Amino acid sequence: MAKIEIRNLTKIFGPAPDKALAMVREGKPKDEIYKRTKHAVGVNRATFDVEEGEIVVVMGLSGSGKSTLVRCLNRLIEPTDGMVRIDGADVTSLSVKDLRALRQRTFGMVFQNFALFPHRTVLENAEYGLEVMGASKAARRDKAAEALARVGLGGWEAARPGQLSGGMQQRVGLARALALDPDILLMDEAFSALDPLIRRDMQDELLRLQDDVRKTIVFISHDLDEALKIGDRIVLMRDGAVVQVGTPEDILTSPADDYVARFVADVDIARVLTAGTVMKRSEAVAVLGVDGPRTALRKMRNHAIATLFVLDRNHKLVGLVTADDIADHMAGGVRDLAAIMRTDITTVPPETPASELIPLMAGLPHPLAVTDERGRLAGVIVRGLLLGALAERGGNA
Amino acid sequence: MEVTNMTSVTSMPNQASMAGWLNMPDMPGMPDMAAIFPRIPLGQWLEAAIEFLVTHLAPATRAFSAVTESGLNLLEAGLDALPPALVIAVVGLAAWRVTRKVGLGVFAVAGLALVWNMGLWQATMSTLALVLVATLLAVLVGIPLGIAAAMSDRARAVVMPVLDVMQTMPAFVYLIPAIPFFGLGKVAAVFATVIFAMPPAIRFTCLGIRQVPAELVECAEAFGTGRFQRLVKLELPLAAPTMLAGVNQTVMLALSMVVIAAMIGARGLGGEVWKAIQRLEMGNGFEAGIGIVIVAICLDRILQHVGKRVGG
Ligand SMILES: Nc1ncnc2c1ncn2[C@@H]1O[C@H](COP(=O)(O)OP(=O)(O)O)[C@@H](O)[C@H]1O
Ligand SMILES: [Mg+2]
Numbered sequence: 242m243a244k245i246e247i248r249n250l251t252k253i254f255g256p257a258p259d260k261a262l263a264m265v266r267e268g269k270p271k272d273e274i275y276k277r278t279k280h281a282v283g284v285n286r287a288t289f290d291v292e293e294g295e296i297v298v299v300m301g302l303s304g305s306g307k308s309t310l311v312r313c314l315n316r317l318i319e320p321t322d323g324m325v326r327i328d329g330a331d332v333t334s335l336s337v338k339d340l341r342a343l344r345q346r347t348f349g350m351v352f353q354n355f356a357l358f359p360h361r362t363v364l365e366n367a368e369y370g371l372e373v374m375g376a377s378k379a380a381r382r383d384k385a386a387e388a389l390a391r392v393g394l395g396g397w398e399a400a401r402p403g404q405l406s407g408g409m410q411q412r413v414g415l416a417r418a419l420a421l422d423p424d425i426l427l428m429d430e431a432f433s434a435l436d437p438l439i440r441r442d443m444q445d446e447l448l449r450l451q452d453d454v455r456k457t458i459v460f461i462s463h464d465l466d467e468a469l470k471i472g473d474r475i476v477l478m479r480d481g482a483v484v485q486v487g488t489p490e491d492i493l494t495s496p497a498d499d500y501v502a503r504f505v506a507d508v509d510i511a512r513v514l515t516a517g518t519v520m521k522r523s524e525a526v527a528v529l530g531v532d533g534p535r536t537a538l539r540k541m542r543n544h545a546i547a548t549l550f551v552l553d554r555n556h557k558l559v560g561l562v563t564a565d566d567i568a569d570h571m572a573g574g575v576r577d578l579a580a581i582m583r584t585d586i587t588t589v590p591p592e593t594p595a596s597e598l599i600p601l602m603a604g605l606p607h608p609l610a611v612t613d614e615r616g617r618l619a620g621v622i623v624r625g626l627l628l629g630a631l632a633e634r635g636g637n638a
Numbered sequence: 639m640e641v642t643n644m645t646s647v648t649s650m651p652n653q654a655s656m657a658g659w660l661n662m663p664d665m666p667g668m669p670d671m672a673a674i675f676p677r678i679p680l681g682q683w684l685e686a687a688i689e690f691l692v693t694h695l696a697p698a699t700r701a702f703s704a705v706t707e708s709g710l711n712l713l714e715a716g717l718d719a720l721p722p723a724l725v726i727a728v729v730g731l732a733a734w735r736v737t738r739k740v741g742l743g744v745f746a747v748a749g750l751a752l753v754w755n756m757g758l759w760q761a762t763m764s765t766l767a768l769v770l771v772a773t774l775l776a777v778l779v780g781i782p783l784g785i786a787a788a789m790s791d792r793a794r795a796v797v798m799p800v801l802d803v804m805q806t807m808p809a810f811v812y813l814i815p816a817i818p819f820f821g822l823g824k825v826a827a828v829f830a831t832v833i834f835a836m837p838p839a840i841r842f843t844c845l846g847i848r849q850v851p852a853e854l855v856e857c858a859e860a861f862g863t864g865r866f867q868r869l870v871k872l873e874l875p876l877a878a879p880t881m882l883a884g885v886n887q888t889v890m891l892a893l894s895m896v897v898i899a900a901m902i903g904a905r906g907l908g909g910e911v912w913k914a915i916q917r918l919e920m921g922n923g924f925e926a927g928i929g930i931v932i933v934a935i936c937l938d939r940i941l942q943h944v945g946k947r948v949g950g
Contacts, residue, residue: 317859345862356857360875370861372871417861427860 242329243290244457245314245425249323250287252309252481255280258321265322271480283309285481286323296451296458298472300465300504306481307461311427314459315348316340327425345374349418349456353430355410357402363389363413364398370421381420388420389413391450408439415447419454426458432467444471465504469493469513477501489513516598517591519627520611520620527551529559533576534567548607551582556617558610560584588612591619598627692818703825710771710824717763726750733936737943749932758907758929765896765906766933768824772831772892777885780836784843784881785869794844801837809834809895813902827904835891842884846877882945889941893934907933 253261261280264273271282284306291297299307312318314325316332325332327347335343349370357366364382367389371381389395392412402410411431418426432440448471451458462468468475469489477485477492477500485497493513496502525544527537529551537549541564551560560582570581587601588610602609608621671677692699717725726747734743753762787794812833816826850873858868874881896908907929914923 315860317856341862341864343862344860348860350857350860352853352857354853356853358854358857358872369871373858373861373863373867421861 244293244328245291245459246324246326246329247290247310247314248288248326250284250310250313250320250325251322252283252306252313252318253280253321254283262322282306282481283318284313284320287478287481287483289476289483289486291457291459293457294455295473296460296471297474297476298460298462298468299476299478300462300468301478303463305478307463307478308429309481310478311429311459311461314425314427315344315350345370345421347424349421349423349426351411351414351418351426351428351431353433355402355407355414355434357410357413357417359402361402362398363394363400363402363405366402366413367416367420369417374421384422385416385420388416391419391453392416392446406439407435408443411435411443412446415450419450424457426456426460428458429461430463431460433463440467447471465492466513477504514595515591516589516593516595516609516611516622517619519595519598520591520622521626523550523608523618523621525549526618527562527578529553529578532578534562534571534578534581537562537578538564538567538571550610550618550621551578552618558586558588558612558616558618561586561607561610563607586610588616590614595627598622602627688815688818695819699819702829703820706771706775706825706828710767710828713771714764714767717767718760722750722754722759726754729936733940736940736947742939746936749936753929753932756925756929758910758926761905761907761910761926762929762933763906765893765908765930768828768831768896768899768904768906769889769892769933769937772828772835772895773885773889775828775832776836776888776892777839779832780839780884780888781843781881784840784884785847787840787844788847788873789865789869797840797844801840804833805837809898810901813898817902823903824905826902827899830902831892831895831899834895835888838884838887838891839881840884842887843877843881846880846884847873849880850876878948879945882941882948886938886941886945889937890934893930893937896930 251262251265253265255261255278258280261274261278261282264277265282265285271285274280274282287306287310289297299310301307309318313320314332316335320333323333327343332340332343358369361369364385367385368381371384376384386395386398389398392415394409394412394416397405397409402413405413411434414431432443435443444467447458460468460471469492472489474486474488475492476483477497479500485492485501487495492501493505496505525540525546527540527549531554532540541547541549547565548561548563550558551562553559560578562578562582566581566583575581587605589598589601589612591611591613593611598609602622602624608623610621611619613619729750730743730747733746734740737743750762753759783793783797787797809830812830813826816830820826820829847869854872854876855868858872863871896904896906897911898908900906900908900912907926910926911923911930914920914926
């Protein structure tokens with residue numbers, strides 16, 4: 242059973258949604274419904290699951306219904322139709338009292354414009370949820386201080402929100418949500434109001450936190466780069482309807498329709514591709530203690546390459562030989578590659594983003610080695626391969 | 639449309655001649671209103687209603703009378719018992735510390751010393767007591783009403799039109815029901831002052847609460863805040879500066895009422911002005927008037943800065 246099950250969730254704004262709802266069910270488009278009924282369709286029969294412990298990013302253009310959708314989950318906005326189940330229990334039928342209890346215990350929410358309480362200190366803000374729940378003063382102090390420390394705001398307890406930078410304010414917002422130790426975090430464009438650099442920091446921070454706390458996170462974003470970076474899965478919305486649900490790779494490689502494809506076209510491909518995705522297996526290598534200079538030279542000639550990576554018997558990368566070096570040493574009768582090879586070579590781990598590879602490759606006369614965490618050769622990247630991959634992905638969209 | 643409106647406006651008799659016309663129904667050529675439509679005895683009805691209330695609310699009014707009167711007397715006696723020099727020093731210091739302006743401290747000291755020098759000290763304390771008691775009552779009733787109006791649209795729909803009427807009604811009119819309920823004297827004056835001075839306390843409380851940003855209210859909701867918790871933890875703290883501005887206005891309105899209230903037996907600075915009017919003593923009248931202005935400026939500035947402190 243999924244942590245959150247969303248079934249046919251529909252929200253129509255307006256005093257008499259029945260007619261608009263009927264039109265939604267007939268599959269009429271949003272603008273036609275608006276023209277005929279003067280009711281706006283916020284969310285149109287959205288259906289998807291969120292699994293325990295995953296980050297699902299709901300993304301789409303402004304006005305596509307993301308905020309409405311996320312607010313239907315804790316009923317800050319009352320759904321017009323459909324169902325939301327948390328741990329199998331229907332949220333849409335809860336009484337006011339049970340709903341309040343659910344919000345207190347299960348949901349932590351982080352807002353685009355922080356929504357910090359200006360009359361409270363940072364600590365008092367972080368304490369807010371616990372205070373509402375009726376936790377004892379000592380308990381809530383401890384938990385709030387712990388949450389603040391977790392987001393790197395230890396020592397700022399006594400400050401007022403107005404004294405902090407935007408990034409720090411949103412850390413308070415995050416701490417306020419985390420202090421409750423909720424199962425589910427709802428984050429509505431939580432980082433959209435921040436400067437790009439601060440925003441990247443916060444994304445990293447969230448991923449780091451997620452490693453520790455493993456929450457189920459529904460993250461709203463209008464930015465595909467952000468979605469690809471932090472989402473385990475991505476839900477794409479248009480005009481209130483879900484148009485595609487999938488992993489970042491699914492979305493990038495097989496966009497469901499033109500709308501998604503246009504989104505993908507805007508992605509900074511160089512940041513999405515990594516060394517691991519553009520490298521190729523290296524067919525030709527020399528093995529130390531097995532292959533001599535002559536064999537190495539023959540392998541190079543067979544594969545029409547000018548350099549060869551040298552591995553030890555455990556496939557660990559130890560160096561690189563060039564055809565020129567071998568030619569120089571052959572005359573001297575050197576039999577062992579160890580005496581010829583260069584060992585000062587640049588290697589990168591597979592998760593290195595393509596954007597960092599480009600400058601690395603620029604100064605390199607030979608292919609770049611990609612090694613795994615044990616130093617074994619995972620693959621190689623030649624310049625043409627990298628540029629080709631970038632052009633292909635970029636050009637596709 | 640515009641044009642016809644304009645012509646009808648210009649062809650209308652002005653208000654003074656309208657009033658004259660209403661007073662002289664026998665004027666030749668003019669139709670007699672009463673002959674076409676019988677006169678509505680609105681005044682009689684109101685009178686009957688007030689009489690009914692006076693008899694049936696007698697125990698309540700008597701209790702209010704007793705409490706207010708003794709409270710007022712106690713406060714007046716207390717203020718009077720303090721040595722003027724001490725009061726002047728304390729007010730001066732407070733004005734300086736609260737506003738962080740030396741000038742205002744100096745003004746308060748000089749102004750109040752002048753009042754003392756003019757022999758108006760006792761009258762000033764009496765006025766101050768009346769203003770404080772009236773403000774306290776207006777706030778005690780007004781703030782809960784303001785909260786109710788903010789929290790419930792229905793309460794608001796009832797309260798706001800009443801406030802509109804209260805604020806456009808000339809202040810003198812409040813003296814009329816005050817007398818049958820409480821007789822001539824201080825309590826009637828307090829009652830009329832409370833009614834007159836209460837609207838800002840209600841309005842600003844309601845406004846302050848409704849002005850709390852929707853995103854903060856939404857956030858509070860998202861954390862499962864109950865309605866009462868929302869009021870106490872979010873709305874009242876954020877509304878406090880606005881509410882204090884309302885209280886400040888209430889104080890000012892109460893002060894502006896003291897001369898009028900003197901007509902039904904309040905003494906104090908207003909009483910001095912009223913005496914001077916009746917005896918045509920211009921000098922005395924102005925002296926008392928200046929006293930009122932000095933008290934008003936001191937109270938206003940100090941309260942304004944208290945409001946800013948709370949807000950900051
Ligand atoms: N309170 C509301 N009343 C009427 N229409 C609304 C309201 N809130 C949102 N909408 C409409 O619902 C649609 C989705 O809005 P929203 O969920 O805010 O989009 P997003 O968060 O993706 O930008 C928009 O067309 C918007 O105009
Ligand atoms: Mg939004």
